Amino acid sequence: MAWLHGFRRLRVRWERCDDIHEAFLGLAAGLITHRHVQRLCEDL
16 A cells, blocks of 8 residues: 555545546556566566
């Protein structure tokens, strides 16, 4: 959850529609995963 708070748009919910907020959660999770995979690949 702390990683998701790094994304300002998710920290303060501006969207009224649940679908849009859920889409931003999915994007944030994808970006976080991508960053961690990149770090793992650099260490090898």
